[in-house]
Amino acid sequence: MHSPEPPGGNRPTSRDVAAAAGVSQATVSLVLGDKWRGRVSERTAGAVREAAAQLGYRPNLAARNLRLGRTRTALLVVPALTNEFFARVYHGAATVAARHGFGVVLYPSPAGIGPAKDPFASARAALDGVIASSMATDALQAFGGTDLPLVMLDSDPAGSGAAAHVNLDIADGMRQVTRHLLALGHRRFLHLASAVPSWTFDVRAAALAETLHGATVTTVRAPLDVQGAREATERALTAPGPRPTAVVCDDDILAAGACKAARRLGLRVPEDLSVTGFDDLALATALEPELTTVGLPAERIGERGMAALLAVLDGREPEAGDLPVNLVVRDSSGPAPTA
Known part of the structure; x- marks a missing residue:
C-alpha cells in the first residue's frame, strides 16, 4: 500500500494526519494524546492511528507537554539495581507508562539504606511524580519538602505522607x-x-x-x-x-x-x-x-504503582487492595528429621 506524502514532502503535521483520516485536528490531538475514549469512536481512533503511522507522524511531545504543564516523566526509586525484583518492578511500571505516553527514570538509593541523596534538587522541574519501592526507613527522608505526588510500593501505609500506597500481601x-x-x-x-x-x-x-x-x-x-x-x-x-x-x-x-x-x-x-x-x-x-x-508479582506491583500515579495526576482514586502472593513449593523443604 502506497503511503500518502505530506504536502511539499516536509515533516508531516497533525493537519496532514487529520486530512488523511478525514477528521479534525482536535480529533487527532485527542487520539494521539490518548484522551479519545468516550469522545470519539474506536473506529475513528483506529483511522487516526493508521494515518499517523502511514505518514510517519510523530507528535511534538515537548511542545504538547509545555502546553499541558507536564513533562510526562515519573521517577522510580529503588533500593538497588542489582536485585532482579526491582528490575521487574521497573519493567511493569515502564510498560504502563508507555501506554500513556509517559517515561520512567530509574533512581537507585545507595545500598537500599538511607538517606538517599536528594534526587529532587536538580530534577524537580523535570518530573510529574515519584514512585518509591521497598525503601529502608531512613531513605524516606529524601522525599520531604517536595510537592511532587508520591506513590509508595511495598511500604508502610501509615507513613511517608504518600498520595497512594500499593502493597503486596x-x-x-x-x-x-x-x-x-x-x-x-x-x-x-x-x-x-x-x-x-x-x-x-x-x-x-x-x-x-x-x-x-x-x-x-x-x-x-x-x-x-x-x-x-x-x-x-x-x-x-x-x-x-x-x-x-x-x-x-x-x-x-x-x-x-x-x-x-x-x-x-x-x-x-x-x-x-x-x-x-x-x-x-x-x-x-x-x-x-x-x-x-x-x-x-514484581511486574504487577510496578504496573499498579504507575497506574496509581496516573490516577493521582488525573484526580482519580487509585485502585485499592493488596496484591496476593503465592507459596511455591520446591525440593528445599521436606519433613522434619526424626530424633
Missing part, C-alpha cells in the same frame, strides 16, 4: 510458608532476617511470630548478600542447644547463603534442614535442590 506470604513447614512437622525454626530496617521485613517477622503457635524460633540478622547470610547461618546452626530443623529466610539471596552454610556443615537439604526463601527470583531454580519460596 507480605504477611500472608510469610504465613503460607510457615504453615507449610509446620505441616511438615518442624518445630525448631531459624529466622534468617534481613539486616536492612524496613517495613516489609518487619511485616515478615511479625507474621512468622504470629503463625508459629508455640514452636521455637531463633532470629539472626544478615546483610542481603550470600556470604553474609552463609556466615550468619553457620554461627546459628553451630550454637549450643538443639539445632533448628528449618531456616525461614526473608529473601532468596539469604536462602542461598543458608544452603551454602548447610553444605559446609555437612547437612543435607531438606533431609537434615529445610530452607525457604522469599521473592522467587531466578536464583530459586538455580539452586540445588530448588528453593521453596514465596512468589511476589
Whole structure:
C-alpha cells in the first residue's frame, strides 16, 4: 500500500494526519494524546492511528507537554539495581507508562539504606511524580519538602505522607510458608532476617511470630548478600542447644547463603534442614535442590504503582487492595528429621 506524502514532502503535521483520516485536528490531538475514549469512536481512533503511522507522524511531545504543564516523566526509586525484583518492578511500571505516553527514570538509593541523596534538587522541574519501592526507613527522608505526588510500593501505609500506597500481601506470604513447614512437622525454626530496617521485613517477622503457635524460633540478622547470610547461618546452626530443623529466610539471596552454610556443615537439604526463601527470583531454580519460596508479582506491583500515579495526576482514586502472593513449593523443604 502506497503511503500518502505530506504536502511539499516536509515533516508531516497533525493537519496532514487529520486530512488523511478525514477528521479534525482536535480529533487527532485527542487520539494521539490518548484522551479519545468516550469522545470519539474506536473506529475513528483506529483511522487516526493508521494515518499517523502511514505518514510517519510523530507528535511534538515537548511542545504538547509545555502546553499541558507536564513533562510526562515519573521517577522510580529503588533500593538497588542489582536485585532482579526491582528490575521487574521497573519493567511493569515502564510498560504502563508507555501506554500513556509517559517515561520512567530509574533512581537507585545507595545500598537500599538511607538517606538517599536528594534526587529532587536538580530534577524537580523535570518530573510529574515519584514512585518509591521497598525503601529502608531512613531513605524516606529524601522525599520531604517536595510537592511532587508520591506513590509508595511495598511500604508502610501509615507513613511517608504518600498520595497512594500499593502493597503486596507480605504477611500472608510469610504465613503460607510457615504453615507449610509446620505441616511438615518442624518445630525448631531459624529466622534468617534481613539486616536492612524496613517495613516489609518487619511485616515478615511479625507474621512468622504470629503463625508459629508455640514452636521455637531463633532470629539472626544478615546483610542481603550470600556470604553474609552463609556466615550468619553457620554461627546459628553451630550454637549450643538443639539445632533448628528449618531456616525461614526473608529473601532468596539469604536462602542461598543458608544452603551454602548447610553444605559446609555437612547437612543435607531438606533431609537434615529445610530452607525457604522469599521473592522467587531466578536464583530459586538455580539452586540445588530448588528453593521453596514465596512468589511476589514484581511486574504487577510496578504496573499498579504507575497506574496509581496516573490516577493521582488525573484526580482519580487509585485502585485499592493488596496484591496476593503465592507459596511455591520446591525440593528445599521436606519433613522434619526424626530424633
